[in-house]
Amino acid sequence: MKEFKIAQPKSLDQVTSLxxxxxxxxxxxxxxxxxxxxxxxxxxxxxxxxxxKSVPDLSTIKMDKTHVSIDAMxxxxxxxxxxxxxxxxxxxxxxxxxxxxPQLRNVxxxxxxxxxxxxxxxxRDPDTICRKKGGSRCFALRGRNRYHAIFGGGMCYIVHxxxxxxxxxxxxxxxxxxxxxxxxxILRLEDFFTLPQNNVRKENVLExxxxxxxxxxxxxxxxxxSTYYKFKERGTWDFAVVSAAISxxxxxxxxxxxxxxxxxxxxxxxxxxxxxxxxxxxxxxxxVIKQGAKEALTDARPLEENTYKMGLVEAVLYTAISSMI
Amino acid sequence: xxKGKMKKGKTNTFTRRDFLKxxxxxxxxVAITPKLLAQKAESIQTKAGEVPVYAKKxxxxxxxxxxxxxVVEPQETLLDVLRxxxxxxxxxxxxxxxxxxGCTVLLDGNPIYSCMYLAIxxxxxxxxxxxxxxxxxxxxxxxxxxxxxxxxxxxxxxxxFIMASEALLKKKSNPDLGEIKKGLSGNLCRCGNYxxxxxxxxxxxxxxxx
Numbered sequence: 001m002k003e004f005k006i007a008q009p010k011s012l013d014q015v016t017s018l019x020x021x022x023x024x025x026x027x028x029x030x031x032x033x034x035x036x037x038x039x040x041x042x043x044x045x046x047x048x049x050x051x052x053k054s055v056p057d058l059s060t061i062k063m064d065k066t067h068v069s070i071d072a073m074x075x076x077x078x079x080x081x082x083x084x085x086x087x088x089x090x091x092x093x094x095x096x097x098x099x100x101x102p103q104l105r106n107v108x109x110x111x112x113x114x115x116x117x118x119x120x121x122x123x124r125d126p127d128t129i130c131r132k133k134g135g136s137r138c139f140a141l142r143g144r145n146r147y148h149a150i151f152g153g154g155m156c157y158i159v160h161x162x163x164x165x166x167x168x169x170x171x172x173x174x175x176x177x178x179x180x181x182x183x184x185x186i187l188r189l190e191d192f193f194t195l196p197q198n199n200v201r202k203e204n205v206l207e208x209x210x211x212x213x214x215x216x217x218x219x220x221x222x223x224x225x226s227t228y229y230k231f232k233e234r235g236t237w238d239f240a241v242v243s244a245a246i247s248x249x250x251x252x253x254x255x256x257x258x259x260x261x262x263x264x265x266x267x268x269x270x271x272x273x274x275x276x277x278x279x280x281x282x283x284x285x286x287x288v289i290k291q292g293a294k295e296a297l298t299d300a301r302p303l304e305e306n307t308y309k310m311g312l313v314e315a316v317l318y319t320a321i322s323s324m325i
Numbered sequence: 326x327x328k329g330k331m332k333k334g335k336t337n338t339f340t341r342r343d344f345l346k347x348x349x350x351x352x353x354x355v356a357i358t359p360k361l362l363a364q365k366a367e368s369i370q371t372k373a374g375e376v377p378v379y380a381k382k383x384x385x386x387x388x389x390x391x392x393x394x395x396v397v398e399p400q401e402t403l404l405d406v407l408r409x410x411x412x413x414x415x416x417x418x419x420x421x422x423x424x425x426x427g428c429t430v431l432l433d434g435n436p437i438y439s440c441m442y443l444a445i446x447x448x449x450x451x452x453x454x455x456x457x458x459x460x461x462x463x464x465x466x467x468x469x470x471x472x473x474x475x476x477x478x479x480x481x482x483x484x485x486f487i488m489a490s491e492a493l494l495k496k497k498s499n500p501d502l503g504e505i506k507k508g509l510s511g512n513l514c515r516c517g518n519y520x521x522x523x524x525x526x527x528x529x530x531x532x533x534x535x
Contacts, residue, residue: 001400001402002400003398003399003400004399004400005367005378005379005380005399006379006382006399006443006445007369007376007377007378008376008377008378008379009376010374010376011373011374013372013373014371014373014374014376016373017371017372017373017376018369018371018376021369021371032441032442032446033423033438033441036402036423036441036443037422037423037441039400040421040422041422048378049399051443051445051446053446077435100511101426101510101512102436102489102492102493102507102508102510102511103423103426103429103436103437103438103489103511104423104438104441104511106432106435106436106437107437107438107441107442180372181372181373235506235510236506237510237511
């Protein structure tokens with residue numbers, strides 16, 4: 001691996017102060033499982049890696065009267081085993097256990113999972129300089145694109161790799177971003193992710209001098225249910241081909257409120273608003289659910305090799321929702 | 326350095342190998358001074374105070390119940406340090422990308438891919454590798470079960486599998502087949518010996534309970 005130095009700050013203020021120093025190329029390391037992969041594969045070559053693990057007290061899960069807060073450095077395994085999370089947010093536990101392998105879940109963190117870089121094979125190939133790496137083309141558009149986006153593409157057709165992000169967005173999570181001198185920004189996680197047309201180099205709005213520090217989820221209302229269904233090619237240890245996180249309030253066999261957020265479909269976790277609108281308030285028959293998916297798919301623009309994802313969206317939604325009733 | 330001193334006392338049995346070894350540690354002795362100096366961190370003065378930045382750092386950690394102090398560089402993985410600096414070559418460097426599980430070791434009891442974990446982060450931790458499984462010349466029940474069930478062909482993935490199995494059984498002493506599969510899902514066997522691997526874990530679990 002290419003040489004780098006490591007900075008071990010003791011507070012988030014030190015982290016953001018470091019990030020604001022000029023003339024040095026920094027990289028933030030949470031769990032590091034994706035970052036080291038990028039360094040080994042020569043996708044990035046930071047001079048200094050900032051070790052977020054050296055900052056104390058960044059990995060607890062707490063509950064108050066209205067919210068559950070998860071520190072960004074909480075590892076995915078701890079998230080999945082936490083009794084507060086298990087009791088309140090099944091979708092989050094299912095998403096956490098669906099991702100990577102036991103070894104990676106012990107090291108990878110919640111914050112790192114939300115900020116991980118895409119798996120697109122053109123992006124991950126050190127010799128291909130695509131738009132995301134400062135080049136002038138997206139090679140997936142006319143190249144091999146079976147795993148790429150059917151929504152929200154254009155400049156770039158990656159799909160967002162996170163499983164936790166759709167789950168957390170479906171739960172109306174918000175995040176805290178720390179900036180310089182203790183400044184904190186709170187925004188909805190849904191607004192954190194950004195499409196390639198806004199900035200093709202990035203997947204989120206985190207700026208160079210900022211660090212994601214906390215995720216907050218409102219406690220579920222009475223009658224809330226949630227689930228995560230992930231279609232992947234291997235039984236385990238795989239990224240989603242298509243996944244759906246569904247959270248809502250069901251009573252009398254009808255969704256009074258529903259949020260559907262998909263993985264594997266777009267450069268950001270993709271909300272199927274048209275499906276939500278169609279399904280809400282209706283009796284949950286197979287026909288209604290599949291028609292809901294069809295409504296949402298009117299906006300899809302599949303590429304040459306990924307039309308199959310259209311059918312998968314219907315199947316994944318049907319499987320997920322029918323497991324909730 | 327100690328090794329070099331010991332050899333000096335035994336000059337009458339001095340061999341070519343001893344000479345080379347002694348010469349090696351002598352060179353190390355010379356080289357160690359700048360190394361030790363280098364581990365003193367530079368620091369960057371920020372508005373929020375001084376932040377240490379290391380190009381080398383001395384770490385202390387325990388591997389298989391033995392305490393070690395080593396100078397490591399930031400880009401060195403735990404796997405590289407175990408293999409190259411501690412001569413513990415049980416953990417295998419196979420894919421080197423956190424995908425195959427051949428490098429699995431336990432860090433404070435939890436299985437991790439040591440190829441995707443910086444050694445510098447292992448400071449103060451407790452590591453267990455396949456070399457720490459057998460006790461007093463007696464194989465660990467898991468090792469015995471892997472032998473009894475022929476749970477390997479080429480054997481290259483076996484140390485990683487056994488460490489993942491150990492972590493699984495520490496958490497769940499009575500796993501069903503589904504739980505065994507999930508517990509070992511981060512390890513690949515390219516000989517495809519999974520069925521027997523699962524049987525071995527099952528046997529070890531039963532032996533542990535009896």
